Amino acid sequence: MTSASGLPPSITVSTLDLNRLDAILESPALSQTPAALALADELNRATVLDPKDMPEGIVMMHSRVECEDEVSGETHVLTLVFPREANVDEGKVSVLAPVGSALLGLAVGQSIDWTAPGGRKLRLRVTAVHNDPA
Template sequence: MSTQSVSGLPPSLIISSRDMARLEALLDSPVLSRHPAALALMDELNRAEVLPPEQMPANVVTMHSQVECEDAATGEQHVLTLVYPNEADVEKGRVSVLAPVGSALLGLSVGQTIDWQAPGGRPLKLQVKAVRYQPEAAGDLHR
């Protein structure tokens, strides 16, 4: 999985301080400390700009955001909700932040694109088309 912007560099990421604290606590778990998905997420967190929840732009993917994405290769539309691992349910579009697409989506803004491999190795290029719901924008700071 990789995230890229037009310049070939990873796109900029913005994460709320609340999400950062919760994700760092999750990653401190001894079970996850050496897990490849946890290490990938930590890399994403380490390069993110951190803002207070009330300053989060409404077009940024945060935890519990519902996001519309489009596969640039096929035009296929996806609606995903970014959740913690214990809340994941792929059939309902609830994607774990520890899944490759989940950690790649976290902190992206509308218009940004991620490249990743779907299960089975098929390459996907997903563009964030809209953030349908974001807890911070909705004033739901306890979610």
């Protein structure tokens, strides 16, 4: 995923989320899947902080994220969850979904370019983050 500048946006991840996600990525069933490799790439470039040092407005696991598609003006509310918790009907997006791994670690105001299923181009800008560090 890239930002409007063409470069990947900077991301911040808590040690708690990093440890939980690393455990998922070590699963033999997932470790070499494209989704797991994409998430691993995101985690490898992240700034990692202790949970108590995480700034406000950062997308973490179980965050409810409000975002706007800067191309169409549509707004979306998603909750970033672990794969077993994903439920499209409830707006719960797996961190292993392309948009999930792209949103992880973003801050309010940051944008990502993303191609939705079907090839539609989106530029999602994070407008609000509500954290529930469960």
